[in-house]
Amino acid sequence: MKNGNSGLTAALTGLAPAVWGSTYLITTELLPPDRPLLATTMRALPGGLFLLALGRKLPVGVWWWRALVLGVLNIGAFNFLLFVAAYRLPGGIAAVIMSAQPMFVVILAALFLGDRIRAVHALACVMGTGGVVLLVFKGAAPLDTIGVFTAVGGALCMASGITLTKRWGRPEGVSLLTFTGWQLTAGGLVLLPFWLSSEDLPDDGLTGSNVIGFAYLIAFGAVLSYIVWFRGIEHLPAVAVSFLALGSPVVATLLGYLVKDQTLSALQIVGMAVISLAVVLGQPRPPEPGSEETPSDPPRTTTSLLPDQPALEQERSP
Template identity: 35%
Template sequence: MTTVIRQVAPVNTYALLSCAMGPCLFGTAFLAIQSLPAAPLWNAVCRVLPAGLVLFAVRPARPEGIWWARAVLLGMLNFGGFFGLQAVAAHRIPGAVVSTISAAQCIVVPLMVMTTGQRLAPRQFLAPLLGLLGVGLVVLRGTTRLDLMGVGAAATLALLSGTGMVLTRRWGVPPSTAPLSAIAWQMLAGGLMLLPLAMLLEGEPPSLSPHQLLATGWLALAATAAAFALFFGGLLRGVEATTGSRLILLGPVVAVILGWTFAHQSLTIVQLAGISLVLAAQFGGFEHYAGEHAWPRVAWTFMAQRARR
């Protein structure tokens, strides 16, 4: 059998940095969610549907032909299934465990990419393992009793998330359609899937205090609309799914740093070691970008471009 080696085109610096900024914004959700009522499905609906409407208002366009089915499928994988399974897992196991198990998508993605015929270097597997270990050190605490259904939901979340990432990168966007429009329809499809589940399982939507409304607004606009637009926008502009899957690991790191900064949570030596491993994973997995897009050079190029303006 002949192995197909796909030539990877150089990635725009802004696309790579955009893809990295998305998980950082998504990491702010962990702090904001703490102030919301215990209605995770309604919280997800209030994040995803408004975010989709905002992105659609910015770039109004609609799918055509097969792209309707693709929008629904990607909406289920990236948003409906993602937030639905996250809600199930969070009810049964601690959030730190959910974050660690779901971070396994960084292992799922390279395996799925290889099924398409692309050959990956060993570092493309070692770097995600390093990052996954780092996430575990950052978020896990002591001994925790695990629920089988909760663990299964978090593992399925990792599988769906990785699948959605690979398909998003593989399919791209409909002809003559901006990435924001494609992402908006995914959000709307995912939000509409969550809506009947929220009504069935959690009843009426909870009433929100002014502080909770502010937190919900941040989650919808910054931690969902902007975060996913930046992340998937980077994928749709050329960032490889394997790279994006490692960048997702920055989310839990940002969450821990924000908790230490604003919520007066402790930051231990073990957590600092975990953060170092996550960052090392980002530096260590870029060899299939022909060396020219390693993180130091990306950062240097970005600063040089800004300086010339």
Template identity: 30%
Template sequence: MSTNGRDIRIWLALAAVYIVWGSTYLAIKIATESIPPLLSGGIRFVVASAVLGTAVLVRKGRQPYRISRRELGGAALVGLLLLTLGNGMVALAEQYISSGLAALLVASVPLWLILLRAAFRDRPHVLTMAGVLVGFAGVAGLSLGGGTSAKAVGIVVILLGSVAWSVGSFLSPRIPMPKDPFVASTVEMIAGGLGLLLLGGASGERLHIDEITGSSLLALAYLVAFGSLLAFTSYVWLLGNAPISLVSTYAYVNPVVAVGLGVLVLDEQVTRGMLVAGVLIVAGVALVVSTERRKRVAEPEGAALRRVSS
């Protein structure tokens, strides 16, 4: 394929990651209007894992699934952290806060990753730490900006979910995992989806088929087909065909897309304080990503960035 053709594929894949992952916050908000949040996430990931797992089996046969117990356990642990505790908390939090606010708070995940690195004696560049400080100033602005007690609950829940996602992202390249990334993702989605179904059932969530609206069902289908399959597949392809410095720009494009869609589709309100805090978070993440790009970080950190998604 020509260079121009390859460039077009890169930009098409980037567009999928930018727009689709940015739109998942809106889709989650709509899906959970009539489907309990934890159960909706569980259904989403179990169905997506079945589709992805079958596709791998058809294309590559059984060989990629020959993994050790440690690799299976590692992928399952990461799935529970990323999807059950990470993504599940996003769905719960969106019962109390707007999809745009949720996206801005989740944008802090790369900042938590830097703190985890620092805690394990990896000294980040001074500009990286400056980006962390700027970003967390925005997080503090969003968290302390006032509002109802329900909003406070939503903010606490999504920050806990962001920390869980960050821990899963940090551990992923440092523990035994299946070598095939699609097999790893299949295991992660099975574990995360089952974890959400169990957690939802234990917390009293019940699925009432007759109460599910058409819009919620369409949103759930969108999350399965586009959020968990198309965008992820595009991202995995990008990792092998584009610089990580370009691919990782999704970390500060997604929240902008999410906020815009929330305003346009759900008429969500964006206050001046929220806008300023959001700019600080995005600016902080952009500074972190650009500084890490210049350092030419090795694969483990690239893999960590890969996991920061919805």
């Protein structure tokens, strides 16, 4: 992919974490309180069923279990672990732990995708975590063991989902909307029994604000955001996509400042700048002049000389 197109794709893909960064505000302002599983199930399952109805195509063969694995990693288990960590860990620690996700992708991409571990990616990982610390960390606090493990598990789920989505790709003849619908439906179905066994609907029913909040999560927080996210995984290196996820806490902090009159310190502004630089460092670099990948170089072709297919030069020889 040309560098210009790569930049546009990265910008579009970055819209997904930006929308996810608004989830905290929508949850606290519009959704019923203390019902994280209801929020995550409603976010995934209705949108997934809607996309399945549009595509009218179910998985075939190995894609039954692949869609289930990807749906669990990218959506179901990831969101469940993220909410558990957010409830059990104080002030931003979950976000700090989750910021290790690009580092996990760097390692997994080297193991399963054959990508090289580059020094610039290691530097970007350190900068990304450091930027998140400056952005959200509120000081020393006691750590809950379960909270720490679920936060690490959430980061590993997201990293594994990105890597496997890149490795397996999208089955031929299946649209991006249908592919997204498979995963949203699988993730929502995995979450459904946890919600039914531990939460219920509000006693007074859903208010108009609740309906608006759920509609936003379904349309923007799930359907549109995951479509552009999976499109980005198709067109960008897995490591580049993983760094874009660091934009989520930045957007959450900015919305808190703009909408809820929260303070924004100089250290937080520095943290945003550091995170932005880490995201830029994690994106694909343009090929150096004279390299084999330079666009001006003519495309290379390989000719196979089979006994019944002589080369053109051989046919023209006297």
